[in-house]
Amino acid sequence: MTTATNVLVSKKYAKRSNAAEVWHRLKTNKGAIAGFTIICIILAITLYSVFFISYEEVTAINVQNRLQPPSWEHPFGTDDMGRDLFKRTLYGSRYSLLIGLGGVSISLIVGLILGSIAGYFGGLVDDLIMRFSDFLASIPTLLLGMVIVTVLGQSLPNLILAVGVTAIPEFIRITRSSVLVVRNQEFVEAATAIGMSHLGIIFTQVVPNGLSPIIVTVTSRIGAAIIEAASLSFLGFGIPVPHPEWGLLVSEGRNYIRIAPHLTYFPGLFIMVTVFAFNILGDGLRDALDPKLKK
Amino acid sequence: MGSELNGQAAKDNKELVLEVNNLVVHYVLQEETVEAVNGISFSLEKGKTIGLVGETGAGKTTTALAIMNLVPDPPGVIKDGTIKVCGYNMLELSARQLEKIRGKEVSMIFQDPMTSLNPVITVGDQIAESIMLHEKLTYSQAFNRAKEMLEMVGIPGARATEYPHQFSGGMRQRVGIAIALACNPKLLLADEPTTALDVTIQAQVLDMIDELKRELGTALVMITHDLGVVAKICDLVAVMYAGRIVEYGTLEDVFDRTLHPYTEGLFNSLPDIRNRKNQLQPIPGLMPDPTNLPRGCSFAPRCRYVSDACREAQPTKHQVSETHVIYCSAYDDSNFQIERARGRGGNG
Amino acid sequence: MAEVLLRVRNLVKYFKTSRGVVHAVDDISFDIEEGKTLGIVGESGCGKSTTGRCLIRLIEPTSGEIIYRGQDICKLKRSEMKNLRKEMQIIFQDPYASLNPRKTLLQIIAEPLLYNKIISSRDKFAIEKRVLELMEKVGLAERLINTYPHELDGGRRQRIGIARALAMEPKFIVCDEPVSALDVSIQAQILNLLKELQRDLGLTYVFITHDLSVVNHFSDDIAVMYLGQIVEKAPADELFENPLHPYTQALLSAILIPAVGANRERIKLRGEVASPIDPPPVCRFAKRCNYYSQECAHGVPPLLEITPGHFVACHQVKPVAPSATKAN
Numbered sequence: 001m002t003t004a005t006n007v008l009v010s011k012k013y014a015k016r017s018n019a020a021e022v023w024h025r026l027k028t029n030k031g032a033i034a035g036f037t038i039i040c041i042i043l044a045i046t047l048y049s050v051f052f053i054s055y056e057e058v059t060a061i062n063v064q065n066r067l068q069p070p071s072w073e074h075p076f077g078t079d080d081m082g083r084d085l086f087k088r089t090l091y092g093s094r095y096s097l098l099i100g101l102g103g104v105s106i107s108l109i110v111g112l113i114l115g116s117i118a119g120y121f122g123g124l125v126d127d128l129i130m131r132f133s134d135f136l137a138s139i140p141t142l143l144l145g146m147v148i149v150t151v152l153g154q155s156l157p158n159l160i161l162a163v164g165v166t167a168i169p170e171f172i173r174i175t176r177s178s179v180l181v182v183r184n185q186e187f188v189e190a191a192t193a194i195g196m197s198h199l200g201i202i203f204t205q206v207v208p209n210g211l212s213p214i215i216v217t218v219t220s221r222i223g224a225a226i227i228e229a230a231s232l233s234f235l236g237f238g239i240p241v242p243h244p245e246w247g248l249l250v251s252e253g254r255n256y257i258r259i260a261p262h263l264t265y266f267p268g269l270f271i272m273v274t275v276f277a278f279n280i281l282g283d284g285l286r287d288a289l290d291p292k293l294k295k
Numbered sequence: 296m297g298s299e300l301n302g303q304a305a306k307d308n309k310e311l312v313l314e315v316n317n318l319v320v321h322y323v324l325q326e327e328t329v330e331a332v333n334g335i336s337f338s339l340e341k342g343k344t345i346g347l348v349g350e351t352g353a354g355k356t357t358t359a360l361a362i363m364n365l366v367p368d369p370p371g372v373i374k375d376g377t378i379k380v381c382g383y384n385m386l387e388l389s390a391r392q393l394e395k396i397r398g399k400e401v402s403m404i405f406q407d408p409m410t411s412l413n414p415v416i417t418v419g420d421q422i423a424e425s426i427m428l429h430e431k432l433t434y435s436q437a438f439n440r441a442k443e444m445l446e447m448v449g450i451p452g453a454r455a456t457e458y459p460h461q462f463s464g465g466m467r468q469r470v471g472i473a474i475a476l477a478c479n480p481k482l483l484l485a486d487e488p489t490t491a492l493d494v495t496i497q498a499q500v501l502d503m504i505d506e507l508k509r510e511l512g513t514a515l516v517m518i519t520h521d522l523g524v525v526a527k528i529c530d531l532v533a534v535m536y537a538g539r540i541v542e543y544g545t546l547e548d549v550f551d552r553t554l555h556p557y558t559e560g561l562f563n564s565l566p567d568i569r570n571r572k573n574q575l576q577p578i579p580g581l582m583p584d585p586t587n588l589p590r591g592c593s594f595a596p597r598c599r600y601v602s603d604a605c606r607e608a609q610p611t612k613h614q615v616s617e618t619h620v621i622y623c624s625a626y627d628d629s630n631f632q633i634e635r636a637r638g639r640g641g642n643g
Numbered sequence: 644m645a646e647v648l649l650r651v652r653n654l655v656k657y658f659k660t661s662r663g664v665v666h667a668v669d670d671i672s673f674d675i676e677e678g679k680t681l682g683i684v685g686e687s688g689c690g691k692s693t694t695g696r697c698l699i700r701l702i703e704p705t706s707g708e709i710i711y712r713g714q715d716i717c718k719l720k721r722s723e724m725k726n727l728r729k730e731m732q733i734i735f736q737d738p739y740a741s742l743n744p745r746k747t748l749l750q751i752i753a754e755p756l757l758y759n760k761i762i763s764s765r766d767k768f769a770i771e772k773r774v775l776e777l778m779e780k781v782g783l784a785e786r787l788i789n790t791y792p793h794e795l796d797g798g799r800r801q802r803i804g805i806a807r808a809l810a811m812e813p814k815f816i817v818c819d820e821p822v823s824a825l826d827v828s829i830q831a832q833i834l835n836l837l838k839e840l841q842r843d844l845g846l847t848y849v850f851i852t853h854d855l856s857v858v859n860h861f862s863d864d865i866a867v868m869y870l871g872q873i874v875e876k877a878p879a880d881e882l883f884e885n886p887l888h889p890y891t892q893a894l895l896s897a898i899l900i901p902a903v904g905a906n907r908e909r910i911k912l913r914g915e916v917a918s919p920i921d922p923p924p925v926c927r928f929a930k931r932c933n934y935y936s937q938e939c940a941h942g943v944p945p946l947l948e949i950t951p952g953h954f955v956a957c958h959q960v961k962p963v964a965p966s967a968t969k970a971n
Contacts, residue, residue, distance in 0.1 A: 187742055193732060493686035493687055496686075523899025526906060551903055565856070571880065575860070577829070578831075581798065
């Protein structure tokens with residue numbers, strides 16, 4: 001063998017990894033790029049608001065300025081307390097992102113663990129987990145969210161938890177079905193043959209191969225979580241006032257929808273665009289991760 | 296339309312059921328073009344059987360689909376060539392004319408008997424359906440014919456009311472054959488019809504195809520990778536490699552008077568059941584990438600007799616006898632012999 | 644006479660289903676000598692793959708003994724079994740499904756080494772050296788080290804599967820239809836490779852296949868299975884020259900020989916393979932057998948040694964018909 005002792009042969013033939021391959025395909029998908037760009041813009045807005053907009057600035061009441069239409073000074077106008085809606089909306093992006101990402105993380109982690117256990121071991125464990133999941137899924141999501149917030153109290157962490165819990169059944173089901181597909185493949189048997197333990201097999205063989213549908217669900221679920229949080233806030237079960245959460249902004253604007261429609265339009269538009277961006281990114285990811293398009 | 300079809304049929308001379316002339320089929324994908332079939336020609340007389348032999352990627356199935364004018368488009372493009380089935384130019388007919396011909400003049404048996412039948416329709420109805428498409432029969436007449444067809448392939452007629460999942464693999468393949476033969480086509484294409492079946496069932500099904508073919512006078516194109524199947528059922532053999540026919544002749548020509556190095560390699564790769572100590576001599580290397588075929592002979596990179604000429608230009612055609620054709624530049628040298636031929640010379 | 648490496652006694656594997664108990668493997672016994680190949684042939688559903696997987700406990704047998712070098716592996720705990728797995732490996736049929744599509748060739752072949760801590764995962768050079776050695780042994784070019792399975796053809800994938808099986812220097816390998824999914828020319832390459840490896844490394848194989856000409860070429864001894872049972876077992880030459888069980892005779896007569904005029908009269912069997920669910924306690928082949936008699940309805944025939952080394956399970960013990968392979 002002509003291997004030089006100080007250079008890895010695998011480096012010599014280095015090439016694009018699977019992840020890089022997916023990224024490459026994602027780049028050629030217009031929808032995904034649009035979604036990704038919008039999400040980046042929203043992230044930039046959030047970062048900007050974190051550093052340059054203070055909580056006092058968006059909550060201070062200034063009654064003289066109340067209900068002004070959009071102008072150069074106040075691009076989105078002002079609300080019934082005279083607060084600048086532009087700054088409030090920008091400030092509010094952090095809640096939506098936190099809730100979207102945090103909520104989905106909770107459902108993802110719980111769903112991934114329960115779903116892979118159910119799919120891998122089957123039998124009684126599978127039955128128990130799936131019945132639990134069915135039970136959870138049978139409660140209307142908003143109702144479940146309201147119950148959780150009511151019991152635990154109104155706060156941002158509780159809202160995240162509520163949004164997260166309601167999506168758990170979906171993640172259990174998706175994980176379980178992709179684990180079921182992978183579990184019966186021969187390479188899983190091959191891993192048993194080299195002496196690998198159940199846990200090792202789940203995490204090195206099964207989960208990585210069942211990941212594509214899960215990743216896609218994550219992105220589209222983020223959008224749904226944002227909507228759900230906004231709905232809960234709109235109904236008064238979200239973050240307490242005066243935090244400028246987008247759902248809450250829409251809810252507050254509702255009272256003045258005839259004389260100052262901009263109060264509902266702008267935050268509503270932000271919700272829509274954000275959710276839309278996550279959804280088209282999810283669609284693009286689905287195409288990019290589809291193994292049928294490989295080669 | 297009917298008269299037009301008849302007009303074409305009238306031009307049909309002799310008893311040629313199938314004529315394929317210089318067929319070229321490519322699959323044009325976004326980034327590359329798969330050169331699946333690259334100019335093949337052969338013809339088949341009434342009642343005869345030709346075996347299209349070759350390994351994965353040789354272009355056998357694409358050829359069959361082209362004969363039915365069923366190449367999926369896109370990405371498939373028939374770039375060149377003519378195909379005549381019973382005198383009809385398959386590549387120039389309208390969709391409606393093709394529907395008339397498929398099933399009636401030419402039909403196909405597929406490899407996988409599990410997926411080629413509709414799972415929610417009884418087998419009797421599936422056969423009756425294809426009969427009613429082509430013949431003016433009432434449903435009950437067609438269904439009776441379906442029962443007869445089932446009997447013909449060795450399934451009790453009473454089982455016509457059962458669904459495909461109630462049949463075993465071998466039985467399903469028989470149903471597939473019954474559907475294909477329902478309208479007594481003149482040409483039958485069989486794409487690896489026994490590959491998915493067990494040894495003993497395979498033998499049953501092949502025997503049956505052989506018998507039916509004789510009884511009905513159907514011409515058969517048997518697509519297979521199994522030289523044993525060819526020896527059992529075929530009159531003519533076309534050995535394919537990378538979308539081209541490399542050797543063509545009668546069964547005896549190709550099996551007993553083998554000339555092409557690839558055909559020789561295939562035989563040497565097979566374990567000899569009569570001599571188990573016989574050392575296998577595999578063909579080295581791999582089938583060339585069909586998106587990037589070599590400039591010269593496609594087999595040159597794996598050929599043990601390769602010369603520079605083979606790598607440079609397409610192989611030359613050698614008509615060895617009235618029936619036996621090979622495409623191999625090595626035979627430009629009139630003294631050239633493959634090893635298999637040398638062995639034969641010594642023994643005989 | 645070589646030492647017996649693996650001794651199987653009364654191996655049984657039943658699967659419970661909603662329609663009854665599937666007798667996948669029903670009381671089979673055999674020995675394999677070190678360095679030899681036992682071929683197991685049979686048609687789909689005869690239990691040959693289940694047997695192969697039971698031998699290395701990829702499937703837990705329902706009952707029976709599998710004695711490897713004097714110890715019954717069925718009685719070993721999971722952790723004890725883990726050590727033994729280094730010696731007992733498997734090569735799978737489907738070179739597409741048996742390799743993890745998300746791992747490179749390097750990762751796949753290195754996996755058994757790392758997981759069993761034969762080489763520390765920190766020692767990248769040692770890992771790579773061993774992987775390259777294995778790749779060379781099975782005929783994979785060095786430049787393929789970072790490729791993913793889906794980028795390779797069936798033959799090369801099967802070579803990866805073999806390299807992975809060889810990584811832990813096993814003594815015993817179950818080959819489950821290792822060439823069925825491959826083209827003829829590639830099939831011969833892999834068969835030759837497996838033979839070479841056996842010669843060089845002193846491997847013992849169980850070679851499972853439905854292809855009679857391949858098993859004849861490859862095996863020293865052949866066991867013919869029908870519906871979960873061994874119906875005949877003999878040295879390869881003996882089995883092909885002098886098949887005694889009616890099923891073996893029919894099976895051999897169905898082989899299609901790739902030569903003009905070589906195909907003989909086929910022994911025709913009635914019907915198709917019966918269901919393996921709760922079979923009645925009679926000869927499983929009786930219903931299809933051309934030599935059926937009253938006797939056949941009385942119990943499952945035991946596997947008896949008819950001549951030295953030649954075992955047959957048939958109530959009609961005496962040879963019943965002129966040998967099917969006499970022609971040519």
